[in-house]
Amino acid sequence: MGRKSTIERGPAEVRAAIDKLIRKGQLTLDEIRKYIAEQHGAEVTPSRSSLHRYTAQQEAMLDKMRAIDQAARVVVEELGESPDDRAGALLVQSITTLATDAAMRAQVDENAPSIEEVRKLARAAKDVMGARKASLQERIQIERLARDKLLQEQSDKLEHMASEQGLDSDQVAFWRREFLGMRGGPAS
Structure with missing residues (x-):
């Protein structure tokens, strides 16, 4: 130089x-x-x-x-x-x-x-990014399933308590909507 x-x-x-x-x-x-x-x-x-x-x-x-x-x-x-x-x-x-x-x-x-080695490193980086993306999607799916399961359990408990307490359908709909954040019928 x-x-x-x-x-x-x-x-x-x-x-x-x-x-x-x-x-x-x-x-x-x-x-x-x-x-x-x-x-x-x-x-x-x-x-x-x-x-x-x-x-x-x-x-x-x-x-x-x-x-x-x-x-x-x-x-x-x-x-x-x-x-x-x-x-x-x-x-x-x-x-x-x-x-x-x-x-x-x-x-x-x-x-x-070499440029070929850089290309291989790029492929490896893409694979890592893809794995992270898949991992994130799996976590989101697990969270969704856990939430659905919890809502179903809470809805079942509400139905049980409603029958024990003699709540009418409007009262059950109110509790389901306001406290469970559910719209419509059970486990929706």
């Missing part, structure tokens, strides 16, 4: 400002230099050629990041998820993070994970 640019070696706040302006993509190099000189001083303003090289590097990195994000969306769609729903968005973010890490490490380490 080459040596760091004067921008990378300069003050962090100047680099952050330059990065932000590059991401916005609305100013020319001269306008960026002018802005930095006005905001941070002429002594920390990078040369035009330095700014040009740095901008080219940053734009290349942003292009790679966009490509990784797009590839992650394609993988999520291949796995049968929608990249726009919450689970799909989480999966896209996870794959993007894994792929970005793999791409960065591949530049300096030949043992970095």
Whole structure:
């Protein structure tokens, strides 16, 4: 790797400002230099050629990041998820993070994970998310069954007490509606 640019070696706040302006993509190099000189001083303003090289590097990195994000969306769609729903968005973010890490490490380490390994990790993440979703649905079903059973028991007790106490059908309907939260007849 080459040596760091004067921008990378300069003050962090100047680099952050330059990065932000590059991401916005609305100013020319001269306008960026002018802005930095006005905001941070002429002594920390990078040369035009330095700014040009740095901008080219940053734009290349942003292009790679966009490509990784797009590839992650394609993988999520291949796995049968929608990249726009919450689970799909989480999966896209996870794959993007894994792929970005793999791409960065591949530049300096030949043992970095391959794209195929990232794809396998994405499949595993999808399987975990599917298992969690199934588990949640099972819990909801168990809760529903428990509630139905409790309501049936309470309704049976109400019927028994109504016959012992001599309550009429309007009184039983009132207790069933107001205290058991049931509409209609027994166990509804």
